[in-house]
Amino acid sequence: MIVRTKQLKLHAGRAAFLLILLGLWEVLAGQNAKADFSISRPSVVAKELMILFRDLSIFKDIGITGWEALAGLLLGTLIGSSCGLITWFSKFTSNLLKPFVVALGAMPVLAVAPLMIIWFGIGINMKIALACLSTVFVAYAQSAIGVDKVSQEYLDTLRGMNASRWQIFKIAIIPGTLDWIFGAMKTNTGLALLGAFIGEFISSNQGLGYLILRAAGLYNVPRALAVALLIIALALLFDWLATLVERKRNFLIERLCIPNEVWKSALV
């Protein structure tokens, strides 16, 4: 009961904070024409949002940016985590390659963005590549840490049963690192969107990045802000999806890493 009232208070507080912020913005921006022009007002942004949704093409733009980020995220996670996981097989090789990976990871994605045009053209592939590049190093680093953190106890137990290296990898290392991989994926949702976005900023004729770029070019501040809101919504959607996948973790492990005769026998 007490917990519930506390929760209620928290939500009410958040709503009040948002309303005060929007109210202040609305009132202060209305005071002066210059301010109104440069930061717009919440009511105008809301109206602009409605205008955007009146035209169905906005869904296409959301879908394109979403797809670029999602494909980049999945690709980056897959490549990064796989590389991170196989570091378990050779500590020496992974230490040898470490400084090179750190150096590559430290490079700003924007710096290689023009190169991406040369390699992947100006289409959707270039944006996916940028989103992938933005996420792959975090995925690698986190899964490599996760591999190290798998409890020695589990490995000793499996070794005591004469399990091969590959079996230990399959039974303990992959599932034991999954939490880290999911954690990295959650951090990466934002980075993947940013990567897709940078791609659209450099060269595009569709997508949310393109819409913002064009709106800003036309000094249409309300529209730029409205599209920014859509991007926030997209980021929240990704985060929610990642949480959903994370919650199904044990189920995923069961179906992917455990021979089916066991979990099938448990169902009978």
Place this chain on the structure above:
Amino acid sequence: MCPLNPIDTIDITVDDLAKSYSNGGQTEQIFKDLQLEIKKKSFVAILGPSGCGKSTLLRLLSQAETPDQGTVKLNDAHRNNRRAHIEQKPALLPWRTALQNAYIGGEIRIDQDKKFRENYAKNLKEAFQEFHLKGYENYYPSQLSGGMQQRVAVIRALQSEPAILFCDEPFSAIDFVTRLELDTVFKQKCRDLTCTTVFVTHNIDEAIFLADRIIVFNKERPCRIVADIPNPHWRNFTDAVKSRLTPEFNALFEKIWGYLQ
């Protein structure tokens, strides 16, 4: 006593074993000139005070560590090199249910076909019943008590039908009542399996009930065998509680207690 063909009746041979650890510049000689033979299908308890080197000996026997001198020979080559361990901590994988954890022993047997693995899963369910875990098959380790987790670890080890079983104080973290129950079931199961078992413990009661041979170590450096006691009543002890009340049990207890002083 001398067997006709020692290869077939001796499972573990320790010859002239020496082991020392360096501890901050000082070397501590734990074992020196240790001789030991363990017969096939016997249940040997290694008894001694805490810190005397029991666990070290077990690690040497299971070849997790290499001796400085001498040899440890395991005669399990003809049985596919199958060994199992039960440690103090159950070390169950938290993302697997109890049943899936216990199944690992079958899962790593890639030399076997699918039929074997299906049977393995079926037999597991019976084992869960024997260890009073029926209904808990699909629980995750975090939902089980410490005693239950350890029982799952015991099933995991025994179900793989090991040729040699190494136990390092497996029930030391379990409350007394559960431990008595567990001892009874464990002994029954080990007798059915006929594997060679080396069981390290500091609990005299447990050693007398479970083992057919009790080897007592002291705490000196290097650590020596002070007594090697056969347990002739081993077959008669079937219930951990009832056997404790018999005079034979008490006589053995007194004898061992004398050696530990």
